[in-house]
Amino acid sequence: MALKQMTSQSDVPRILVVDDSTAVRRGLTKLLEPLGAETLEAADGGYGFDLAMRTSIDLVISDVDMPGLDGIELCRRLKANTATRALPVILHSSFSAESDIERGFKAGASAYVTKHESSARLLETVHRTLHRARFQQELSILVVDDSRTILRVVKTGLTEAGFHVETAPDGQAALDRLNDLTPDLILSDIDMPVMNGFELCEILRADAETRDIPFVVMSANSDRGTMKRMLQHGAAAYITKPFNVDELVILTERILSDQYRLLLKEKERLDFEQRLMLDSITSLISALEARDAYTRGHSEAVGRIVSGMVALSGADPKEVERATIGGRLHDIGKIGVRDAVLLKPGRLTDDEFNQIKQHPLIGATILASIESLADIRDIVLSHHERPDGKGYPNGLSGNRIPLTARMTAVADTFHALTSDRPYRKGMPLGKALDIIDDARETQLCPDCVDLFLAYLEKEACRGHEG
Numbered sequence: 512m513a514l515k516q517m518t519s520q521s522d523v524p525r526i527l528v529v530d531d532s533t534a535v536r537r538g539l540t541k542l543l544e545p546l547g548a549e550t551l552e553a554a555d556g557g558y559g560f561d562l563a564m565r566t567s568i569d570l571v572i573s574d575v576d577m578p579g580l581d582g583i584e585l586c587r588r589l590k591a592n593t594a595t596r597a598l599p600v601i602l603h604s605s606f607s608a609e610s611d612i613e614r615g616f617k618a619g620a621s622a623y624v625t626k627h628e629s630s631a632r633l634l635e636t637v638h639r640t641l642h643r644a645r646f647q648q649e650l651s652i653l654v655v656d657d658s659r660t661i662l663r664v665v666k667t668g669l670t671e672a673g674f675h676v677e678t679a680p681d682g683q684a685a686l687d688r689l690n691d692l693t694p695d696l697i698l699s700d701i702d703m704p705v706m707n708g709f710e711l712c713e714i715l716r717a718d719a720e721t722r723d724i725p726f727v728v729m730s731a732n733s734d735r736g737t738m739k740r741m742l743q744h745g746a747a748a749y750i751t752k753p754f755n756v757d758e759l760v761i762l763t764e765r766i767l768s769d770q771y772r773l774l775l776k777e778k779e780r781l782d783f784e785q786r787l788m789l790d791s792i793t794s795l796i797s798a799l800e801a802r803d804a805y806t807r808g809h810s811e812a813v814g815r816i817v818s819g820m821v822a823l824s825g826a827d828p829k830e831v832e833r834a835t836i837g838g839r840l841h842d843i844g845k846i847g848v849r850d851a852v853l854l855k856p857g858r859l860t861d862d863e864f865n866q867i868k869q870h871p872l873i874g875a876t877i878l879a880s881i882e883s884l885a886d887i888r889d890i891v892l893s894h895h896e897r898p899d900g901k902g903y904p905n906g907l908s909g910n911r912i913p914l915t916a917r918m919t920a921v922a923d924t925f926h927a928l929t930s931d932r933p934y935r936k937g938m939p940l941g942k943a944l945d946i947i948d949d950a951r952e953t954q955l956c957p958d959c960v961d962l963f964l965a966y967l968e969k970e971a972c973r974g975h976e977g
């Protein structure tokens with residue numbers, strides 16, 4: 512049975528806890544609760560192995576020192592069995608000598624955490640191990656060899672280890688497969704008909720789309736010169752035939768886990784940049800609102816309404832998040848409008864109004880240098896455009912105005928009408944809705960007004976329920 516049948520494949524991870532101490536098992540079960548995991552318990556290695564064979568499990572956490580089958584032997588048996596070899600095992604033991612830890616890893620454990628270490632460390636290891644195991648299940652490998660026997664043996668070994676495997680009989684066939692497949696790793700022979708491994712490797716390295724796919728050579732040619740040449744061509748590793756398929760699986764896992772670490776680092780860097788960007792946005796909005804106490808909270812409210820409308824329209828969470836940021840930033844260009852104009856209590860002259868009308872352009876210019884906010888510029892630039900073409904700055908009409916900008920216009924109008932200003936009280940809800948309804952077609956997009964009304968109704972229902 513392959514791994515995919517042996518793992519639970521659901522969002523709730525199933526974790527098997529093996530320890531001869533009832534108190535430790537209960538303690539671990541309690542510790543794992545925040546992960547939303549379902550835990551199963553076994554008091555010894557033998558029962559643990561039976562459970563792993565019979566049930567869908569995503570991770571095993573096992574003690575080492577147990578009567579009967581100990582944790583090391585349990586780990587060895589799980590790794591020796593094709594149905595369970597891809598199941599990650601974390602050894603959790605009071606043995607903390609280097610030699611004990613080494614023995615654990617030799618038996619095939621994914622991680623070793625001593626009982627002297629903190630619960631937070633164990634929890635973090637569980638989280639990371641589960642994440643990595645799931646990641647591995649989504650990985651695909653393309654095996655290229657003109658020998659059917661090699662293709663079959665390698666495919667079986669890698670499939671049992673949990674990878675998705677595709678095959679091709681030569682370099683050209685491998686290139687053809689790449690039209691509809693993006694493997695995470697390519698394992699290739701060198702001497703093949705039609706197109707050999709050298710040519711294949713060279714073509715892949717020259718193409719930006721395939722350049723970063725690790726290329727591992729498996730060849731009967733153990734000549735140092737050939738090996739050097741392949742590695743210089745960009746091959747990630749070289750394994751000589753005949754090889755033990757377990758060796759190949761371990762090599763593959765190692766290369767992919769290095770690749771995984773790089774991806775993880777990249778993700779952390781992107782998350783950090785995203786946080787930095789959100790902090791900058793918050794500072795920009797604070798700078799804007801610090802000048803004008805009466806509009807304080809307006810950006811926040813518009814962001815909340817627009818994101819609610821976008822969510823109601825069935826958009827995915829990413830789009831909802833972008834709409835929140837866009838709504839919050841829609842008036843950011845007002846930073847560039849002089850205080851004497853922006854904060855003037857009385858009626859504005861034509862010249863002053865023209866200065867205010869510059870704020871969408873100023874906002875779009877501020878955001879132009881921030882690559883990650885490119886998709887938000889539309890909202891900032893076009894939130895004062897009108898369906899009848901009488902808006903600014905570009906006089907766009909109808910559907911030529913970007914959809915989220917049209918939604919922002921409705922949210923902006925509604926919040927401006929209903930919130931208190933120094934020179935007037937906020938309008939009652941009914942009156943504000945009448946004005947919005949009258950502005951359909953001319954000032955506001957009718958579909959967006961409908962969406963807004965549906966959003967408001969939903970919020971009202973939620974308020975009543977609450």
Ligand SMILES: [Fe+2]
Pocket residue numbers: 841842870894895
């Ligand atoms: Fe505005």
